[in-house]
Amino acid sequence: MRPTVRGQALFALAVAAVAAWSLAPFLWQAITSLKPAAEVAAVPVRYWPSTLDFSSYAQVFEARPFATYIWNSVVVGLGTTALTTVLGVCAAYAFSRLGLPGGRAALIGILGLSLFPGTVLIVPLKMLAAKAGLLNTRSGLVIAYTALNLPFAIWVLKAFFDRLPKDVEEAAWLDGLSRWQTLWKIVLPLSAPAVATTAILVFIFSWNEFLIAQTLVSRDAARTVPVGIAMLSGVTVYEVPWGQIAAAVVVTTLPVVAIVLAFQRRIVEGLTAGAVKG
Amino acid sequence: MRDHSRAGAVNWLYAAPAMLFMGVVSLLPIGYTFGLAGEYHRLAVDTRFWPVMRTTLSLTAVTVALELALGLAVALVLWSPFPGRGLARAAVLIPWALPTAVMAMAWRWIFNADSGVMGDLLFRLGLVASPQVPWLADATSAFWAIVLADVWKTTPFMAVLLMSGLAAIPDELYEAAAIDGAGPVRRFFVVTLPLLKSTIVVAVIFRAIQTFGLFDLVFVLTGGGPGGRTQTIAVYAYDVVFRYQELAYGCALVVAMALCLVLMTGVMLGAARGGKAR
Numbered sequence: 123m124r125p126t127v128r129g130q131a132l133f134a135l136a137v138a139a140v141a142a143w144s145l146a147p148f149l150w151q152a153i154t155s156l157k158p159a160a161e162v163a164a165v166p167v168r169y170w171p172s173t174l175d176f177s178s179y180a181q182v183f184e185a186r187p188f189a190t191y192i193w194n195s196v197v198v199g200l201g202t203t204a205l206t207t208v209l210g211v212c213a214a215y216a217f218s219r220l221g222l223p224g225g226r227a228a229l230i231g232i233l234g235l236s237l238f239p240g241t242v243l244i245v246p247l248k249m250l251a252a253k254a255g256l257l258n259t260r261s262g263l264v265i266a267y268t269a270l271n272l273p274f275a276i277w278v279l280k281a282f283f284d285r286l287p288k289d290v291e292e293a294a295w296l297d298g299l300s301r302w303q304t305l306w307k308i309v310l311p312l313s314a315p316a317v318a319t320t321a322i323l324v325f326i327f328s329w330n331e332f333l334i335a336q337t338l339v340s341r342d343a344a345r346t347v348p349v350g351i352a353m354l355s356g357v358t359v360y361e362v363p364w365g366q367i368a369a370a371v372v373v374t375t376l377p378v379v380a381i382v383l384a385f386q387r388r389i390v391e392g393l394t395a396g397a398v399k400g
Numbered sequence: 401m402r403d404h405s406r407a408g409a410v411n412w413l414y415a416a417p418a419m420l421f422m423g424v425v426s427l428l429p430i431g432y433t434f435g436l437a438g439e440y441h442r443l444a445v446d447t448r449f450w451p452v453m454r455t456t457l458s459l460t461a462v463t464v465a466l467e468l469a470l471g472l473a474v475a476l477v478l479w480s481p482f483p484g485r486g487l488a489r490a491a492v493l494i495p496w497a498l499p500t501a502v503m504a505m506a507w508r509w510i511f512n513a514d515s516g517v518m519g520d521l522l523f524r525l526g527l528v529a530s531p532q533v534p535w536l537a538d539a540t541s542a543f544w545a546i547v548l549a550d551v552w553k554t555t556p557f558m559a560v561l562l563m564s565g566l567a568a569i570p571d572e573l574y575e576a577a578a579i580d581g582a583g584p585v586r587r588f589f590v591v592t593l594p595l596l597k598s599t600i601v602v603a604v605i606f607r608a609i610q611t612f613g614l615f616d617l618v619f620v621l622t623g624g625g626p627g628g629r630t631q632t633i634a635v636y637a638y639d640v641v642f643r644y645q646e647l648a649y650g651c652a653l654v655v656a657m658a659l660c661l662v663l664m665t666g667v668m669l670g671a672a673r674g675g676k677a678r
Contacts (some may be wrong), residue, residue, distance in 0.1 A: 133482070137484075140492055143552070212417065216415045238658060242433060243430050245647070282569055286514075330499035334499035378496075379494055382497045390493070
């Protein structure tokens with residue numbers, strides 16, 4: 123079948139439409155964030171600012187503890203990513219290679235557990251966090267996120283380990299390396315792509331999480347960005363600072379957009395491995 | 401050579417830390433929720449329960465159906481190689497990767513009654529009588545606003561899964577169908593759709609579970625309003641526990657939600673099996 127010019131034009135149009143639809147809400151926030159205050163809520167709607175005005179960005183950082191929220195999100199995100207990856211690698215390796223008795227049942231149990239939405243555990247989780255003194259702390263969030271991301275991490279990493287040829291490890295054992303050394307010195311370097319994929323996805327999940335952050339944290343000191351933005355409001359309900367909100371949305375989402383542009387292939391692979399293998 | 405793979409139970413030590421995290425943060429609270437739940441008789445007389453269930457179920461059915469149709473279209477467009485495919489795929493992934501709660505604020509701005517861009521665009525197209533439409537103050541339009549935002553957010557995930565399914569279909573089948581004189585449309589229904597079925601089943605079940613438990617989008621976009629008419633079961637249970645401080649009944653709602661999820665998954669799996677037997 124030879125593609126005709128008309129066919130190609132239609133195809134290009136379809137691609138453009140899909141891309142425009144995906145980006146539109148984000149672009150509208152970017153445009154809103156760059157408008158001078160008087161034009162943000164202008165009627166009729168202005169589709170382009172008369173001058174590019176960055177004061178919404180200045181305001182959201184000056185008038186609100188927005189920098190603290192970002193810092194908290196970065197700390198929680200990196201902490202969760204590091205902890206989940208290390209624990210996930212060990213567990214996935216054991217499930218893939220070390221013939222755990224009852225391992226298959228445990229894996230299915232983990233998967234089933236991870237399918238339940240956060241609402242199912244949020245009430246007791248808050249009580250447990252209160253008992254452990256982890257309310258309003260970043261460590262509390264890191265612990266909760268690690269546990270909730272581990273099922274995904276274990277499934278993706280196990281799927282990857284399953285595909286690695288066994289003879290490399292057997293050669294390492296012949297050379298006298300222990301299982302533990304084999305994992306860190308031989309298997310892990312070979313698995314760098316899968317580990318990177320897992321880390322990227324875990325960071326995105328943790329950066330985006332709302333329900334647990336909203337429930338376990340009620341003070342600015344440990345509040346993360348999604349909750350901080352959802353709470354941005356004016357003195358009265360009629361005074362929602364849409365320009366500042368738009369600026370905050372752009373600042374929060376830009377790192378994610380950059381990650382997606384840089385790691386599109388890895389993300390697609392990770393999502394497919396995590397979901398379809400289950 | 402020491403026998404590494406048959407060491408058995410002691411290898412559980414590799415998985416133990418991960419299992420401990422998941423046990424304490426996921427399994428224990430889920431069990432605890434059942435322990436806290438009480439006042440089940442109120443489910444029968446609660447006048448909010450059935451409307452909330454109906455909203456949740458319609459949201460799940462409508463959203464997943466639209467996502468499947470759109471996701472399939474996007475997957476077909478972005479599947480075969482073309483110049484710039486990587487960039488187009490990245491653009492499409494962006495809604496999936498952006499924080500739901502944060503983008504819910506972006507949608508609130510789009511659906512703003514006074515200066516929202518949705519009203520203005522539809523007014524310019526001659527579809528509404530005035531650019532000022534109080535979308536989120538009316539139960540029906542608020543419901544469709546949630547549908548739109550959720551479809552926007554989760555279609556990429558569906559598309560990625562379906563693309564992995566498309567990649568698994570051998571080219572020979574298309575060639576054979578083409579030789580038999582099947583056009584592109586017929587090839588889609590005779591080859592693509594039947595071979596994509598198992599992927600579709602997995603993707604639909606996965607997404608249905610997630611939509612049924614939807615919390616953050618609704619919580620931030622409409623707050624469950626107007627008058628609780630867009631509350632999902634997750635938002636309602638959260639309100640009952642944390643706003644009205646009715647712990648036992650709130651947990652009973654969560655238990656009811658979890659049981660519905662299990663039931664829904666069972667029904668869908670059964671339907672998929674039944675379809676296969678025919």
